[in-house]
Amino acid sequence: MLKLIRSITVVLFLVIFGLSSSIFSQKTINDLKPTVILISIDGFRADYIDLHAPPTIKALAENGTRARYMKPPFPTKTFPAHYSIATGLYPDNHGIIENNIYDSETKSVFGLSRREEVMNPMWWGGEPVWNTAQKQGQIAGAFFWPGTETKIGGMQPKFWQTYDGTVTNFRRVDTVLGWLDLPQAERPTMITLYFSDVDDAGHNHGPESPETKAAVMTVDGAIERLVSGLADRGLEKTANLIIVSDHGMAPYKQRDAIVLDTMFDTNLAERIFWTGEFVQIFPKSGVETEDIIYDSIKKKLPSNANIYRRSEIPKRFNFGTNKRIAPIVVIPNEGTTLTTRERTVTAANNGRLDNVRGAHGYDNDLVSMRATFVGHGQAFKQGFVSEPFESVDVYELICKILKIKPAKNDGKFKRIKEVLD
Numbered sequence: 001m002l003k004l005i006r007s008i009t010v011v012l013f014l015v016i017f018g019l020s021s022s023i024f025s026q027k028t029i030n031d032l033k034p035t036v037i038l039i040s041i042d043g044f045r046a047d048y049i050d051l052h053a054p055p056t057i058k059a060l061a062e063n064g065t066r067a068r069y070m071k072p073p074f075p076t077k078t079f080p081a082h083y084s085i086a087t088g089l090y091p092d093n094h095g096i097i098e099n100n101i102y103d104s105e106t107k108s109v110f111g112l113s114r115r116e117e118v119m120n121p122m123w124w125g126g127e128p129v130w131n132t133a134q135k136q137g138q139i140a141g142a143f144f145w146p147g148t149e150t151k152i153g154g155m156q157p158k159f160w161q162t163y164d165g166t167v168t169n170f171r172r173v174d175t176v177l178g179w180l181d182l183p184q185a186e187r188p189t190m191i192t193l194y195f196s197d198v199d200d201a202g203h204n205h206g207p208e209s210p211e212t213k214a215a216v217m218t219v220d221g222a223i224e225r226l227v228s229g230l231a232d233r234g235l236e237k238t239a240n241l242i243i244v245s246d247h248g249m250a251p252y253k254q255r256d257a258i259v260l261d262t263m264f265d266t267n268l269a270e271r272i273f274w275t276g277e278f279v280q281i282f283p284k285s286g287v288e289t290e291d292i293i294y295d296s297i298k299k300k301l302p303s304n305a306n307i308y309r310r311s312e313i314p315k316r317f318n319f320g321t322n323k324r325i326a327p328i329v330v331i332p333n334e335g336t337t338l339t340t341r342e343r344t345v346t347a348a349n350n351g352r353l354d355n356v357r358g359a360h361g362y363d364n365d366l367v368s369m370r371a372t373f374v375g376h377g378q379a380f381k382q383g384f385v386s387e388p389f390e391s392v393d394v395y396e397l398i399c400k401i402l403k404i405k406p407a408k409n410d411g412k413f414k415r416i417k418e419v420l421d
């Protein structure tokens with residue numbers, strides 16, 4: 001009995017002590033160095049801030065700076081776009097040319113779910129901002145960001161996590177707040193955070209659906225938790241929050257998809273990536289295989305899609321010099337996707353042909369592909385709406401805020417500098 005009472009007392013003590021230390025004794029941080037918390041809301045289209053009206057993000061934009069929109073790189077896909085934000089390089093120059101990549105020299109295949117490849121430095125070129133910061137004596141921490149799970153140029157953020165989509169948004173936020181609580185000598189100044197809910201809902205229900213609005217509110221709740229955690233530490237005005245997205249989202253129905261594998265002999269290809277918005281075809285070696293595939297598709301392809309040889313991809317995409325890009329690519333217009341007979345049959349059997357869904361990966365000049373930029377904190381103007389700039393410009397902006405020297409990149413600081421106070 002005595003033992004039981006003792007254990008209850010210990011438990012009670014722990015609960016009360018735990019509560020009081022988290023609620024009542026949050027220490028003010030008054031030695032913060034210039035710090036950036038770079039937050040990605042995957043698939044948060046530029047107009048969502050008005051369309052879905054998330055209160056915290058809207059308030060941050062109103063009290064800080066917001067771009068009319070941010071132009072993503074082509075292809076408007078998660079990995080290339082995130083890594084362009086991190087490096088200031090176009091996908092052609094950083095090497096993550098799509099979410100799926102084939103390196104024909106080494107015969108290796110990169111994909112989001114191939115953990116060992118995501119963690120293999122061979123794919124990742126350029127210098128991401130977390131390394132630029134660490135090379136110059138600062139510390140970086142990442143609660144997810146493509147590229148942070150690997151040693152690029154022999155270096156990785158001091159704090160990083162293996163990607164796991166099941167980790168709750170609140171845990172991501174609380175971990176980041178915990179990093180800020182470290183003594184100054186151990187505290188990261190370059191921090192990343194990533195949320196996937198909005199992209200997931202956008203794909204499954206379309207950009208304008210109530211489900212996507214609900215996902216926007218969920219992520220807004222996580223950002224609210226971050227903002228109030230910063231306020232608890234007296235950092236709400238000093239810490240620099242940069243909220244970005246990688247790309248937008250366009251609605252489509254599977255019924256309108258183009259069934260591309262009916263238009264050429266797929267046996268002539270060594271490898272095909274059936275990404276709905278950007279199909280890559282690697283012809284088998286042999287005389288004229290490439291020409292045969294190209295001519296066959298060219299003849300049959302409807303006018304709402306384009307086929308290009310790598311060298312013919314429009315210059316405005318800044319995409320086409322990297323050897324990892326397939327010799328033949330097919331790019332549909334928004335409102336449609338590229339598919340196979342098998343996928344069409346599966347969608348029909350599941351009664352999904354007329355469901356509105358969302359897609360991205362298309363032409364980066366489309367309004368529907370536009371990304372978001374919101375900046376808030378010491379470095380940013382207040383109540384300012386800037387002209388559009390590009391995702392590749394964010395790298396130099398962060399370097400400026402952190403007072404570090406940027407590596408060579410494709411961004412233009414003059415396009416983005418008006419956001420700074």
Ligand code: AMP
Nearest residue numbers: 077078079099112145146163165196199
């Ligand atoms: P997508 O819409 O195909 O361009 O990619 C979005 C998906 O990428 C999200 O739903 C996440 O599950 C996934 N993702 C984001 N970051 C990572 C990462 N670091 N490693 C693996 N998958 C990721």
Ligand code: ZN
Nearest residue numbers: 042043078246
């Ligand atoms: Zn994405």
Ligand code: ZN
Nearest residue numbers: 043199203360
């Ligand atoms: Zn997506």
